Amino acid sequence: MNDVSLYFHIPFCTAKCDYCDFFSISDYSSCSPLIKALLAEFSRDFTRFGKPPVASVFIGGGTPNSVPLQLLVELLDGIAEITGADTDVEWTIEANPEHITREFIHALHDSRVSRLSIGVQSFDHHMLRILNRNASLPQTIDGLDTACNFFSGDISIDLICEIPGQTVESALNDIRQAMVRGIPHISRYSLTIEDGTPFHRKYRDLYTGNDEVYAEGISFLAEQGYVRYEVSNFSKKGYQCRHNLRYWNMDPYLGFGPSSVSTAGPGVFSEQMRMAKWIRREQTASLDAYIAAVAKEDDSLLLHKAQEEDGWYQIEWKDLLFEHFIMGLRTYTGIQKRVISERFPSEYVKLFADTCAAAAPFLIEDGNSIRIRDEYMDSQNPVLLKILDTLDSVSGQS
Numbered sequence: 001m002n003d004v005s006l007y008f009h010i011p012f013c014t015a016k017c018d019y020c021d022f023f024s025i026s027d028y029s030s031c032s033p034l035i036k037a038l039l040a041e042f043s044r045d046f047t048r049f050g051k052p053p054v055a056s057v058f059i060g061g062g063t064p065n066s067v068p069l070q071l072l073v074e075l076l077d078g079i080a081e082i083t084g085a086d087t088d089v090e091w092t093i094e095a096n097p098e099h100i101t102r103e104f105i106h107a108l109h110d111s112r113v114s115r116l117s118i119g120v121q122s123f124d125h126h127m128l129r130i131l132n133r134n135a136s137l138p139q140t141i142d143g144l145d146t147a148c149n150f151f152s153g154d155i156s157i158d159l160i161c162e163i164p165g166q167t168v169e170s171a172l173n174d175i176r177q178a179m180v181r182g183i184p185h186i187s188r189y190s191l192t193i194e195d196g197t198p199f200h201r202k203y204r205d206l207y208t209g210n211d212e213v214y215a216e217g218i219s220f221l222a223e224q225g226y227v228r229y230e231v232s233n234f235s236k237k238g239y240q241c242r243h244n245l246r247y248w249n250m251d252p253y254l255g256f257g258p259s260s261v262s263t264a265g266p267g268v269f270s271e272q273m274r275m276a277k278w279i280r281r282e283q284t285a286s287l288d289a290y291i292a293a294v295a296k297e298d299d300s301l302l303l304h305k306a307q308e309e310d311g312w313y314q315i316e317w318k319d320l321l322f323e324h325f326i327m328g329l330r331t332y333t334g335i336q337k338r339v340i341s342e343r344f345p346s347e348y349v350k351l352f353a354d355t356c357a358a359a360a361p362f363l364i365e366d367g368n369s370i371r372i373r374d375e376y377m378d379s380q381n382p383v384l385l386k387i388l389d390t391l392d393s394v395s396g397q398s
């Protein structure tokens with residue numbers, strides 16, 4: 001049986017950041033029912049799936065460390081008990097700095113969490129205000145320093161660049177602040193203006209990004225010894241995020257909680273759940289509907305997409321192949337040809353090879369892997385359009 005990664009979604013945030021379009025809510029009255037629903041759903045599904053071996057665990061949000069600590073511990077202990085996951089499995093929890101306390105760090109040590117991913121976003125007071133982050137700069141620094149001083153696992157921080165008004169010096173200082181604290185992993189995202197957010201109303205016609213801020217940051221990270229292993233992720237040697245690498249490699253993962261997604265292939269589940277194709281489940285982005293559906297054991301209410309067998313729908317082979325391109329080309333190791341041969345029927349392995357040949361000007365074949373040429377790493381859309389066109393036209397001829 002193949003191993004799986006597990007994702008648990010905690011959608012609570014004390015306030016909404018102006019750029020955010022994730023599913024999050026600020027009414028904490030359903031915290032306890034959510035934790036109980038997550039454990040009930042996970043316990044039921046994990047047994048039903050035949051208890052596959054666990055490769056990594058990720059508690060994401062929202063802001064997981066904004067819920068009462070005893071509930072978070074209840075969730076972590078419950079997951080450990082159900083999976084019996086080894087201590088060398090990577091356990092990551094996302095956290096925002098204003099809620100990082102000594103007690104929180106202590107609870108992480110007791111609950112086998114090995115990796116803390118902190119939403120810093122910027123060390124510049126003005127940038128934090130433009131983003132409308134909940135934390136002030138002193139709170140951000142206090143929380144981060146508490147983690148750096150007392151957490152014995154690995155720390156990663158998120159930074160945002162190309163914020164309106166951000167200078168190159170401010171962006172480089174954000175990286176310097178991580179560096180001086182010895183933080184070995186940085187996720188650095190360009191700000192995107194999402195439809196329906198306050199940012200969209202304010203900036204949609206005014207914002208054009210800032211290539212210089214983006215590129216100078218990437219060069220500076222390289223000079224400081226951070227290896228860019230994915231478009232937006234930089235780490236010192238040995239500190240890559242194993243959980244996220246599994247998404248980019250399209251390894252199977254199971255998501256629990258409102259708005260979570262699961263994707264799995266043949267070989268993940270026990271005999272009675274096993275299917276010939278890859279399958280996906282997308283859960284509803286409604287906390288109340290999620291909690292009610294788990295209580296009623298009604299899978300159909302958990303989902304927001306049409307489903308076939310037992311709440312899952314099948315992914316067409318061609319769509320799955322395109323997803324392997326989208327995800328795999330984000331990494332510097334690229335797509336492993338062995339993975340394509342193992343996962344796809346022979347006609348799609350041929351389609352993969354034909355597509356790579358047609359898109360050869362954009363790609364590098366490197367032994368067992370196919371990766372994107374460096375000059376296209378930051379502008380992948382034309383490459384992916386070419387790949388999609390080729391997939392459509394070649395598969396249309398067969």
Ligand code: SF4
Pocket residue numbers: 012013015016017020021022024061062063096119
């Ligand atoms: S803390 Fe994260 S999830 Fe919550 S509102 Fe801000 S960006 Fe969104």
